[in-house]
Amino acid sequence: MFTIKNYYHPSLMIENWSIEQAKSWCVFGTNDSGRQSIAHLLTGELAPSTVETLDLPNSNDIAVISFEEQQKIYEHELKIEATDDINQQDFGTLVCEFLPADKLNDPLIKMVGLDKLLHSGYRQLSSGEGRKLLLLAAILQGKKLLICEDPFDSLDKESCYILNQLFINVINERNTSLMLLLGNRSDVPAWCEKIAIIKHGELSVIGDQHNNTTQQRLNEFFNTDNDEPIELPEEFRKDRLYPHEYLFKLVNGAVRYQNKTVFEGLNISVKPKQHTLITGKNGSGKSTLLNLITGECTQCYSNDLTLFGFKRGSGESIWELKANMGIVTPELHRQYRINGTLLSVVLSGLFDSIGLYQQTENYQAVYARQWLKKVGLDQKEKALFNELSFGEQRLALIVRALIKAPLLLILDEITQGLDEFNRHRILKIIKMIMKDSQSTILFVTHRQDELLDTFSQHIRL
Numbered sequence: 001m002f003t004i005k006n007y008y009h010p011s012l013m014i015e016n017w018s019i020e021q022a023k024s025w026c027v028f029g030t031n032d033s034g035r036q037s038i039a040h041l042l043t044g045e046l047a048p049s050t051v052e053t054l055d056l057p058n059s060n061d062i063a064v065i066s067f068e069e070q071q072k073i074y075e076h077e078l079k080i081e082a083t084d085d086i087n088q089q090d091f092g093t094l095v096c097e098f099l100p101a102d103k104l105n106d107p108l109i110k111m112v113g114l115d116k117l118l119h120s121g122y123r124q125l126s127s128g129e130g131r132k133l134l135l136l137a138a139i140l141q142g143k144k145l146l147i148c149e150d151p152f153d154s155l156d157k158e159s160c161y162i163l164n165q166l167f168i169n170v171i172n173e174r175n176t177s178l179m180l181l182l183g184n185r186s187d188v189p190a191w192c193e194k195i196a197i198i199k200h201g202e203l204s205v206i207g208d209q210h211n212n213t214t215q216q217r218l219n220e221f222f223n224t225d226n227d228e229p230i231e232l233p234e235e236f237r238k239d240r241l242y243p244h245e246y247l248f249k250l251v252n253g254a255v256r257y258q259n260k261t262v263f264e265g266l267n268i269s270v271k272p273k274q275h276t277l278i279t280g281k282n283g284s285g286k287s288t289l290l291n292l293i294t295g296e297c298t299q300c301y302s303n304d305l306t307l308f309g310f311k312r313g314s315g316e317s318i319w320e321l322k323a324n325m326g327i328v329t330p331e332l333h334r335q336y337r338i339n340g341t342l343l344s345v346v347l348s349g350l351f352d353s354i355g356l357y358q359q360t361e362n363y364q365a366v367y368a369r370q371w372l373k374k375v376g377l378d379q380k381e382k383a384l385f386n387e388l389s390f391g392e393q394r395l396a397l398i399v400r401a402l403i404k405a406p407l408l409l410i411l412d413e414i415t416q417g418l419d420e421f422n423r424h425r426i427l428k429i430i431k432m433i434m435k436d437s438q439s440t441i442l443f444v445t446h447r448q449d450e451l452l453d454t455f456s457q458h459i460r461l
């Protein structure tokens with residue numbers, strides 16, 4: 001399949017690595033390890049400074065399924081939208097258009113649950129549905145090497161099971177090789193044969209997964225002594241007067257699109273400090289519910305929804321509402337395409353803007369820097385946001401939401417794309433906020449180890 005010897009590029013070094021046809025590999029790397037460079041190398045986008053052997057498959061035979069690729073497609077879809085005839089209702093590229101025309105009856109489509117969405121637009125898909133589509137497209141196009149970054153992130157339990165079956169099928173029946181780029185040890189499937197790690201851009205082949213030495217090397221790789229306590233800033237601990245019983249209350253809530261009811265008859269209320277967990281299958285409407293609360297979903301006006309004491313649609317200002325909310329969602333990450341510095345992205349959270357358009361005070365920059373330090377990004381404050389890895393961008397958006405210590409924190413799959421070290425660091429901050437602050441958390445996740453027992457309400461959609 002490929003052989004690489006003594007490859008050197010400033011962002012990637014590989015001494016000796018070969019992969020045979022129909023083999024499965026996991027490459028573990030942290031968020032700043034350079035694991036995305038592996039995909040760039042294999043697709044021919046990372047020309048080496050020096051190399052001894054570089055025997056790669058045809059780039060047309062390789063598919064990369066990553067958050068980065070999903071972002072590119074999304075941006076392309078937005079461009080199409082901008083050039084569309086505005087009178088025409090258009091959902092951009094349809095799901096079926098991503099798949100080979102002669103494979104639209106392939107049983108794999110039903111297996112991953114996309115059969116009913118073939119005529120939906122890509123932009124209408126939930127994040128999990130979008131991931132499944134790219135993977136399915138690659139398989140049906142007969143790609144010979146699939147490179148999947150954190151493929152189990154954003155998938156529900158059943159979809160993870162199906163994805164595992166799908167992977168086993170492509171390796172055994174379709175003679176395809178699989179490379180999983182992972183940041184969490186708990187994501188490695190038992191069937192995966194070989195393990196490699198990447199650290200500071202240097203790739204090391206470790207060996208067979210089910211081998212004691214491999215497990216020992218992995219433990220060493222993930223073992224960091226960086227377990228220092230994280231203290232919440234003063235702002236989070238200040239007492240605040242909140243005059244209403246509920247932060248929000250939705251009565252008989254419903255969201256419907258042309259021929260689809262996402263949910264109906266939904267009654268939900270959240271009181272201050274009633275930390276709430278929301279779970280449900282892919283496409284069950286978790287993000288839609290959050291969008292109703294944040295106002296991203298315009299059907300908030302046709303619902304009986306009261307937010308911070310304002311009945312939605314009664315002339316309240318969205319900025320007044322937003323001032324009380326800190327929001328991190330996959331949608332926000334997709335939309336955050338303004339290319340400022342990391343520091344400016346964090347500061348933009350104080351103004352609820354995408355991009356920073358206001359003069360900031362010194363104390364605000366000091367505060368933003370303190371937050372960057374808490375997530376280990378203080379050395380990168382001048383880096384451009386879109387030059388950071390997906391996981392680093394996600395960390396930046398998390399601290400952007402935290403910086404104003406809002407009344408309500410709306411956190412939708414926030415640990416998507418984070419390596420296990422950063423994920424635990426963020427969960428530690430979340431636990432501190434639950435315990436020691438005046439903020440209330442609304443938290444969506446698919447991960448079992450994020451179903452913390454500190455949530456006082458669990459909504460299952």
Ligand SMILES: Nc1ncnc2c1ncn2[C@@H]1O[C@H](COP(=O)(O)OP(=O)(O)OP(=O)(O)O)[C@@H](O)[C@H]1O
Nearest residue numbers: 124125126127128129257282283284285286287288
């Ligand atoms: N504008 C739209 N038009 C039509 N259907 C839509 C639109 N927006 C979302 N949907 C559909 O509504 C359903 C719910 O989507 P939502 O993103 O809320 O799911 P979710 O529970 O957050 O899923 P996931 O766990 O995959 O993130 C999905 O099937 C999605 O395809």
